[in-house]
Every structure is written in structure tokens, then in C-alpha cells.
Amino acid sequence: MQLAVLLILALTAPFFLWFPERILGIPYILEEAVKVFLVSYFPAGLTLKKKVILAFCLGIIFSLSEQVLYLFNLGSFGQALFFQRLISVGLMHSLTFGIITISGHKNRKGLIVGFIVASLIHYFFNHY
Secondary structure (H helix, E strand, O other), rough: HHHHHHHHHHHHHHHHHHHHHHHHHOOHHHHHHHHHHOOOOOOOOOOOHHHHHHHHHHHHHHHHHHHHHHOOOHHHHHHHHHHHHHHHHHHHHHHHHHHHHHHOOOOOOOOHHHHHHHHHHHHHHHHH
16 A cells, blocks of 8 residues: 555656746755655665665656656657657656665665755756
């Protein structure tokens, strides 16, 4: 049950974040904060390996639903860029989910470090 809720939240989060991201202009902070929230609710008793696999899967799901929002702008940047973005964004979200997961594996304070590192990666990904 808990895994199903995590999957649904990862799938729907980009849709709920779209408007606040447009208003505040800090998608890298908002999206990484949601990831910290999701990681903090991983089922107890999972090994680090299973947590990282779950984080990778949630990152892919998160990025796929985010891409739905970019489909509305497909005409402005073209199909080739869409597929390039699909792959690169999927890897970035999986990487940042993994960083947050690994950093918070031993204790919750590590989630803060993971959040900062993931936010910086996301920021540089978006701007360079």
C-alpha cells in the first residue's frame, strides 16, 4: 500500500508543482523538497540497495509525468529535443532522487545534505 501511494505521489507531483514553480521560479527547490518528502516515507526495513532502486524508479516516473507538461509546448522546441529532454531529465531526476536517498539512509539529518546537493545539481542542469 505504501509503495502504491509513493508511486502515485511521484506521478502526480509535477502537475501540482507546475503553478507554484511558475509563480516562484524555483523548480529545483520545490521538486527536490518533494523528493525529500517522498524519501522520508520509504517503507521501513528496506536495504539501501532496494531504497536506491525505488528512488531510481520514482525518479523515472516523476520525469515521465513532468514530460507530459512539456508535450503542450512540443511545437515550440521540436520532437528531437523532446526525446533528448526525456532521457536527460529522467537521468537527472533519478540521480537526485538517489542522492537524497543515499544521504538520508542512516539518519534524517542526511536528508538536508542530500536536498542541498540535489538542488544544486538540478539548478545547474536547468541553467547550463
